[in-house]
Amino acid sequence: xxxxxxxxxxxxxxxxxxxxxxxxxxxxxxxxxxxxxxxxxxxxxxxxxxxxxxxxxxxxxxxxxxxxxxxxxxxxxxxxxxxxxxxxxxxxxxxxxxxxxxxxxxx
Numbered sequence: 001x002x003x004x005x006x007x008x009x010x011x012x013x014x015x016x017x018x019x020x021x022x023x024x025x026x027x028x029x030x031x032x033x034x035x036x037x038x039x040x041x042x043x044x045x046x047x048x049x050x051x052x053x054x055x056x057x058x059x060x061x062x063x064x065x066x067x068x069x070x071x072x073x074x075x076x077x078x079x080x081x082x083x084x085x086x087x088x089x090x091x092x093x094x095x096x097x098x099x100x101x102x103x104x105x106x107x
Contacts, residue, residue, distance in 0.1 A: 008106070010085065013092030014056055021054040021061075056088040 028046060050058060063080045066072050072080070099106050 006089065009089045009092030009096065011092070012095040013088030013090070014060070016095050017054045017057040017088065017091060021050070021057040024050060024054065056084055056091055059084045059087065 059080070063072075063077065063084065067077050096106050
């Protein structure tokens with residue numbers, strides 16, 4: 001695996017998760033979970049769907065929001081960015097494997 005492959009996995013992981021996040025915001029604005037509602041009722045299928053398929057994007061947006069409010073130090077921000085990147089790499093690997101199983105040639 002080289003740098004180009006890692007870059008492709010990052011693009012696929014973040015790209016698909018941000019697309020899922022934006023489509024879900026447009027398609028279901030009333031079902032968008034809030035922290036208060038999720039804590040009161042643990043099983044919310046839409047919240048679980050978002051966490052599963054848009055996890056890296058949700059994590060990056062939360063990181064961006066908390067960093068903008070000066071709630072994180074620089075080292076915490078860097079650590080969270082590494083975690084988000086690793087999560088996106090794993091997600092990108094899954095996306096690329098699924099594309100390969102569908103017969104799409106991805107290099």
